[in-house]
Structure formats: C-alpha cells, structure tokens
Amino acid sequence: MSGVGDTRVRALIAGKVQGVWFRAWTEEEAKKRGLSGWVRNLADGRVEAVFAGPKTQVEDMLAACRLGPPPARVAQIETDDFHGEIAPGFRKAPSA
Helix, strand or coil, rough: CCCCCCCCEEEEEECCCCCCCHHHHHHHHHCCCEEEEEEECCCCEEEHHHHHEEEEEEEEEHHCCCCCCCCCCCEEEEEEECCCCCCCEEEEECCC
C-alpha cells in the first residue's frame, strides 16, 4: 500500500464555507481519521478538498463535511474520484 489509502475522493463544497474556519476544521477532522490529502479555498467561494484513506474513513469524513463547523452552512457537496498524487498526511493548501 502506498501509505495514502485505497479510496481517493475530491470534494467541492458549496455554501457558507469560507471565512468560517472550514479549512482548519477539515484539516483537524481529516487528521483525526488518519486521512491524507489537502483542503483549499477556491476563488468562486467553494472549498475543494481531497481525501485519501480507507473507504469507511473517507465516507465518514464526507458525512462530517455535510455539516461542517458550527458557523458553516453547507449547501452542496459534489464528489468525484481523484487520480492525482497525494502526499502522506493532511494539510491546508494555498487558495486557488
């Protein structure tokens, strides 16, 4: 195994998700679940995240993202498979 998991998902999270500590919360929650990947703000107001790890932990993280931290209001999450490189560990990436 590569160390970054067998399930790789890219999530685009829309709603009130910027300026509400969503990235820091996502980083903390992903690390609790032992996931690798990254999270960043997008110029269009969404948050993009990539999660890699065991399927059950990735699914649990996506379920948590549907709620987000208390000040967030998640309206929609779009997901697809991610095929790019993922370094071990989880981090906040620069905004895009």
